[in-house]
Amino acid sequence: xxxxxxxxxxxxxxxxxxxxxxxxxxxxxxxxxxxxxxxxxxxxxxxxxxxxxxxxxxxxxxxxxxxxxxxxxxxxxxxxxxxxxxxxxxxxxxxxxxxxxxxxxxxxxxxxxxxxxxxxxxxxxxxxxxxxxxxxxxxxxxxxxxxxxxxxxxxxxxxxxxxxxxxxxxxxxxxxxxxxxxxxxxxxxxxxxxxxxxxxxxxxxxxxxxxxxxxxxxxxxxxxxxxxxxxxxxxxxxxxxxxxxxxxxxxxxxxxxxxxxxxxxxxxxxxxxxxxxxxxxxxxxxxxxxxxxxxxxxxxxxxxxxxxxxxxxxxxxxxxxxxxxxxxxxxxxxxxxxxxxxxxxxxxxxxxxxxxxxxxxxxxxxxxxxxxxxxxxxxxxxxxxxxxxxxxxxxxxxxxxxxxxxxxx
Ligand code: C5P
Numbered sequence: 001x002x003x004x005x006x007x008x009x010x011x012x013x014x015x016x017x018x019x020x021x022x023x024x025x026x027x028x029x030x031x032x033x034x035x036x037x038x039x040x041x042x043x044x045x046x047x048x049x050x051x052x053x054x055x056x057x058x059x060x061x062x063x064x065x066x067x068x069x070x071x072x073x074x075x076x077x078x079x080x081x082x083x084x085x086x087x088x089x090x091x092x093x094x095x096x097x098x099x100x101x102x103x104x105x106x107x108x109x110x111x112x113x114x115x116x117x118x119x120x121x122x123x124x125x126x127x128x129x130x131x132x133x134x135x136x137x138x139x140x141x142x143x144x145x146x147x148x149x150x151x152x153x154x155x156x157x158x159x160x161x162x163x164x165x166x167x168x169x170x171x172x173x174x175x176x177x178x179x180x181x182x183x184x185x186x187x188x189x190x191x192x193x194x195x196x197x198x199x200x201x202x203x204x205x206x207x208x209x210x211x212x213x214x215x216x217x218x219x220x221x222x223x224x225x226x227x228x229x230x231x232x233x234x235x236x237x238x239x240x241x242x243x244x245x246x247x248x249x250x251x252x253x254x255x256x257x258x259x260x261x262x263x264x265x266x267x268x269x270x271x272x273x274x275x276x277x278x279x280x281x282x283x284x285x286x287x288x289x290x291x292x293x294x295x296x297x298x299x300x301x302x303x304x305x306x307x308x309x310x311x312x313x314x315x316x317x318x319x320x321x322x323x324x325x326x327x328x329x330x331x332x333x334x335x336x337x338x339x340x341x342x343x344x345x346x347x348x349x350x351x352x353x354x355x356x357x358x359x360x361x362x363x364x365x366x367x368x369x370x371x372x373x374x375x376x377x378x379x380x381x382x383x384x385x386x387x388x389x390x391x392x393x394x395x396x397x398x399x400x401x402x403x404x405x406x407x408x409x
Contacts, residue, residue, distance in 0.1 A: 117145075126161075197223065
């Protein structure tokens with residue numbers, strides 16, 4: 001389905017592919033969308049404000065110090081106005097600026113101040129694209145949540161052949177079609193999700209507790225990825241040093257019992273992702289006062305079992321979420337244990353991660369996961385940022401949830 005009445009903010013960068021922005025504007029306008037544009041200083045070398053304004057029928061914004069505009073307000077109001085921001089072409093230099101979080105002109109300031117989705121459409125010489133510095137920027141920008149389309153393989157303006165060619169306006173248009181359709185569907189179906197994250201603490205006395213290494217990062221990234229898709233997400237998290245974004249409804253808990261209570265309060269939801277490293281056991285007795293050495297002289301703490309939250313959700317007759325996703329942090333027999341967990345807890349998906357490696361998993365920005373559904377292993381994601389993995393998981397979840405909906409692809 002073609003989209004219409006959308007507000008697109010186009011940032012036109014300094015590359016030969018900038019002329020294609022004009023074609024994209026025509027396509028967007030033909031389908032009754034509104035386009036506003038920011039032309040960067042180097043973009044001005046390739047296209048003129050006059051040709052852009054003629055097509056958008058809107059003023060072309062330029063430098064942040066533009067005397068005709070109230071620039072202070074512009075960078076906020078332009079971002080507020082937009083449904084999505086597209087940078088076209090995204091040059092290698094522009095990517096570096098975004099990676100550093102620069103706010104040196106109107107384009108970079110708008111982006112830094114924005115909470116909207118930002119689609120980068122890179123175009124550059126193949127060597128610039130494959131340079132380690134650029135690829136490092138790609139990773140950083142993906143981690144920040146920027147979306148990418150292309151570049152593609154093909155013949156470039158510089159005469160070379162390879163990866164670096166900008167996606168065509170037609171391709172950008174169909175990307176947007178998919179993007180808006182997906183979000184419309186999510187909005188229409190009012191999809192809600194809950195995500196558990198982080199460790200729990202099970203207290204022995206007022207100052208001592210049993211806990212684990214979990215940082216909460218993978219769960220938080222999943223909550224962010226779902227929320228970015230327009231899904232109303234509640235994050236229920238144990239103690240964590242992470243700074244959570246205000247946009248995500250966050251419930252802070254300490255013990256497994258408290259997590260369970262918050263989970264119940266959040267039902268019903270369509271999606272439940274249990275990424276928390278919940279303590280399986282809790283001390284049977286919590287001492288009101290700090291235990292003394294002598295109190296522990298027996299060298300034993302009596303433990304009782306905590307409720308298994310993901311299993312409660314998976315086997316819930318009344319409020320079973322359509323999709324229950326569990327995690328399996330393993331140090332051995334990853335596949336076998338993951339499949340067994342999926343069955344035992346009646347999950348639809350299990351994300352298994354190997355926590356025996358020091359450079360990923362618990363307390364790291366990185367993870368390596370294998371994803372299983374009832375039919376077996378469906379995807380393996382090699383070591384990558386937790387944010388990247390979260391986006392992949394969110395995509396899989398959505399696909400599974402909307403598999404029978406014809407307007408979704
Ligand atoms: O059995 P194991 O603890 O390895 O299973 C891990 C999965 O179960 C994770 O999804 C975790 O969030 C969930 N879990 C839970 N409640 C518990 C223990 C684990 O939801 N009490």
